[in-house]
Amino acid sequence: MGCPIGRKAPTYVEKRDEKRVSRSERRVSDVVKQARIDSRAEQSAWHYLQLSLYFSDKKERLSTRTFLLYVEQHDLRFRLLRVADVGVSLPLQYVTLLVTYLIIMLQFGKLIDQHLYTT
Numbered sequence: 001m002g003c004p005i006g007r008k009a010p011t012y013v014e015k016r017d018e019k020r021v022s023r024s025e026r027r028v029s030d031v032v033k034q035a036r037i038d039s040r041a042e043q044s045a046w047h048y049l050q051l052s053l054y055f056s057d058k059k060e061r062l063s064t065r066t067f068l069l070y071v072e073q074h075d076l077r078f079r080l081l082r083v084a085d086v087g088v089s090l091p092l093q094y095v096t097l098l099v100t101y102l103i104i105m106l107q108f109g110k111l112i113d114q115h116l117y118t119t
Contacts, residue, residue, distance in 0.1 A: 077087035 077085060080086050
């Protein structure tokens with residue numbers, strides 16, 4: 001079977017280059033999305049850690065400083081089963097999910113109560 005008129009069939013090298021570009025573009029977009037998601041939670045955690053440097057106990061200050069140095073050098077996020085991001089923002093995401101679930105259940109409860117009283 002031939003190629004459609006006016007089009008040239010891509011060679012193996014062109015297909016390979018397209019795969020490389022698309023993979024690298026996906027990696028860059030994933031990094032940008034992840035940075036947007038975790039930036040707020042990480043900033044609030046970072047500010048809390050900086051404030052905790054003023055503890056009166058010398059051991060706590062030392063442990064906080066060493067933890068801050070470690071965080072600056074290493075990223076504390078990781079992907080769980082290549083699906084879910086586990087990091088500083090996980091508790092905030094959990095609370096958001098819980099509140100959303102609660103609101104939806106309250107709305108369904110009101111709908112069911114109205115339906116029972118009208119019939």
